[in-house]
Amino acid sequence: MGKAWKFEDNLNTDEIIPARFNITIDERELASKVFCEVRPDFAPGVQPGDVVVASWNFGCGSSREHAPIAIRGSQVRCVIAASYARIFFRNAINIGLPILECPQAAAEINEGDEVEVNLTSGEIFDRTTGRSFQAKPLPEFVLKIAEAGGLVRFLKEHSLEELVE
Amino acid sequence: MGTLVEEIFARRVGHSVEPGEIVLLDVDAIMSHDNTTPLAIKAFREIGKPLRDPDKVVIHFDHAYPAPNLLAAENQQKITRFVREQGIRHFYRRGVCHQVMIEEGFVRPGGILIGADSHTVTYGALGAFSTGLGSSEVGAAWVTGKTWFRVPQTILVRLEGQTQPGVYSKDVMIALAGQLGMDGATYRCLEFAGSYIDELPVHARIVFANMSVEVGAKCGLIAPDQRTVDYLQRETKAQPPFEVFQAINPRYERVIEMDVSTLEPQVACHPDVDHVKPLREVAGLEIDQVYIGTCTNARYEDLEIAAGILRGRQVAPYTRTLVTPASQTIYEKALANGLIQVFLDAGCTVNAPGCGACIGRHGGVLAPGERAFTTMNRNFIGRMGSPDAEIYLGSPATAAATALAGKIADPRPYV
Ligand code: SF4
Numbered sequence: 115m116g117k118a119w120k121f122e123d124n125l126n127t128d129e130i131i132p133a134r135f136n137i138t139i140d141e142r143e144l145a146s147k148v149f150c151e152v153r154p155d156f157a158p159g160v161q162p163g164d165v166v167v168a169s170w171n172f173g174c175g176s177s178r179e180h181a182p183i184a185i186r187g188s189q190v191r192c193v194i195a196a197s198y199a200r201i202f203f204r205n206a207i208n209i210g211l212p213i214l215e216c217p218q219a220a221a222e223i224n225e226g227d228e229v230e231v232n233l234t235s236g237e238i239f240d241r242t243t244g245r246s247f248q249a250k251p252l253p254e255f256v257l258k259i260a261e262a263g264g265l266v267r268f269l270k271e272h273s274l275e276e277l278v279e
Numbered sequence: 280m281g282t283l284v285e286e287i288f289a290r291r292v293g294h295s296v297e298p299g300e301i302v303l304l305d306v307d308a309i310m311s312h313d314n315t316t317p318l319a320i321k322a323f324r325e326i327g328k329p330l331r332d333p334d335k336v337v338i339h340f341d342h343a344y345p346a347p348n349l350l351a352a353e354n355q356q357k358i359t360r361f362v363r364e365q366g367i368r369h370f371y372r373r374g375v376c377h378q379v380m381i382e383e384g385f386v387r388p389g390g391i392l393i394g395a396d397s398h399t400v401t402y403g404a405l406g407a408f409s410t411g412l413g414s415s416e417v418g419a420a421w422v423t424g425k426t427w428f429r430v431p432q433t434i435l436v437r438l439e440g441q442t443q444p445g446v447y448s449k450d451v452m453i454a455l456a457g458q459l460g461m462d463g464a465t466y467r468c469l470e471f472a473g474s475y476i477d478e479l480p481v482h483a484r485i486v487f488a489n490m491s492v493e494v495g496a497k498c499g500l501i502a503p504d505q506r507t508v509d510y511l512q513r514e515t516k517a518q519p520p521f522e523v524f525q526a527i528n529p530r531y532e533r534v535i536e537m538d539v540s541t542l543e544p545q546v547a548c549h550p551d552v553d554h555v556k557p558l559r560e561v562a563g564l565e566i567d568q569v570y571i572g573t574c575t576n577a578r579y580e581d582l583e584i585a586a587g588i589l590r591g592r593q594v595a596p597y598t599r600t601l602v603t604p605a606s607q608t609i610y611e612k613a614l615a616n617g618l619i620q621v622f623l624d625a626g627c628t629v630n631a632p633g634c635g636a637c638i639g640r641h642g643g644v645l646a647p648g649e650r651a652f653t654t655m656n657r658n659f660i661g662r663m664g665s666p667d668a669e670i671y672l673g674s675p676a677t678a679a680a681t682a683l684a685g686k687i688a689d690p691r692p693y694v
Contacts, residue, residue, distance in 0.1 A: 134639055
């Protein structure tokens with residue numbers, strides 16, 4: 115269980131991690147700057163297991179993987195958003211950052227709510243309000259990558275062809 | 280059969296495809312740059328398998344080049360070592376990756392290219408499917424030579440009529456972004472067509488493909504035609520034969536129509552690309568820095584338009600005006616034809632080809648409270664430096680007129 119940190123619509127990759135900090139690929143260093151401009155309280159305050167709750171088009175903008183890596187580095191349990199920008203979605207799956215798509219949860223979970231998430235089933239439970247939500251299931255081939263823990267790990271054991279079988 | 284993207288995918292896989300289907304595609308080129316290559320190398324090393332075809336790998340130094348600080352220098356050193364170790368021949372330090380990809384002949388109609396950069400969509404203007412991916416996928420593609428895609432739905436954008444003097448493809452694209460919104464085409468392919476596109480020179484078509492990602496699109500395509508072929512032959516090292524093809528009995532998710540003939544110059548205002556206003560509503564806003572550059576609008580023709588306005592005049596005394604040609608090739612041509620002299624005489628600063636001020640790391644970083652007018656494609660908060668700076672986007676002509684006035688100004692009196 116963890117606390118919800120709420121974010122707005124169209125949160126872009128520069129807002130997740132400003133371009134000037136992308137010079138490093140060190141996960142901890144990136145995590146120390148994550149959301150630094152839109153939520154300066156996030157990096158110092160986030161606890162392992164907290165969840166990022168965002169709205170529509172989360173992660174739009176650049177293709178930089180630094181953005182999901184910075185979020186992963188903050189040790190949040192997952193991101194819940196109404197929808198994701200295309201490249202961010204792929205990147206999150208590829209680097210093994212759990213993400214759930216659920217417009218209702220994104221709209222109804224409040225800042226600071228205690229939230230429980232079952233990543234396998236996609237069930238989301240807001241303890242504070244007592245409401246539960248069901249996230250969209252991931253497409254099967256995407257699940258294969260996610261279950262392996264990301265694309266790199268998947269490719270160590272498998273071939274790309276297995277994705278579309 | 281199908282929309283342009285379906286047609287390109289079908290040619291590659293050898294059977295027709297439907298939106299929603301997952302396809303595994305061989306790619307012609309895998310592009311990355313100084314900003315995204317280090318993570319790709321990390322992924323590649325972790326996978327631990329050999330590079331499938333070094334000749335498909337194209338690496339550019341453009342984002343922070345020449346290195347402005349020690350970290351950037353170390354990154355570039357690492358990449359250079361990797362390039363040498365792996366025998367990668369396609370290694371460029373000649374300007375913005377996307378422009379160089381086109382000039383050096385990697386882009387051909389019907390081609391399939393991926394890149395660790397969101398503006399990889401740029402090549403769609405020449406009838407190639409190209410899109411941005413993350414570094415891990417680039418590292419993976421180095422190993423597999425392939426990548427997967429879900430066949431996207433297509434939105435047709437039909438543009439009719441001719442723009443008035445002083446109004447450019449950038450203005451049309453900004454107007455469209457305002458209409459579609461920043462997630463208006465997420466996961467979709469945008470196909471640009473109509474009499475306006477038919478008559479439009481290829482350098483100006485590129486703006487549409489380039490900015491299609493600004494509304495979330497997976498790709499932005501224009502059917503290759505005779506203009507495309509002429510452009511490839513004249514301006515690039517791409518080797519013929521070039522295919523000319525069109526959508527056949529396409530089914531579009533929706534169709535957007537716009538008559539461009541009454542359009543005025545447009546500005547995308549701080550802080551979102553879909554925060555669009557006609558220029559007259561923001562004219563007079565004071566500007567600290569004008570930046571003419573980037574993969575959107577720093578081609579030779581763009582510089583020519585700006586130089587036409589700046590020739591024999593002086594930029595405003597408190598407005599830094601930076602010109603960064605998109606590539607070395609463009610720089611050479613601008614130099615040979617006297618455009619660089621025009622910029623220097625007008626009081627501009629001409630920077631080395633590359634991304635320059637676009638990502639706020641060098642070549643024109645903004646201070647808190649400053650306001651920039653640029654020919655870039657996105658105006659995210661903090662993009663050019665301080666998060667307390669503002670970025671406005673418009674055409675090269677508007678940028679030049681703005682540089683002269685020191686405030687956002689209409690280019691039409693000059694053209
Ligand atoms: S010029 Fe700007 S938008 Fe284009 S590739 Fe470089 S950083 Fe990206």
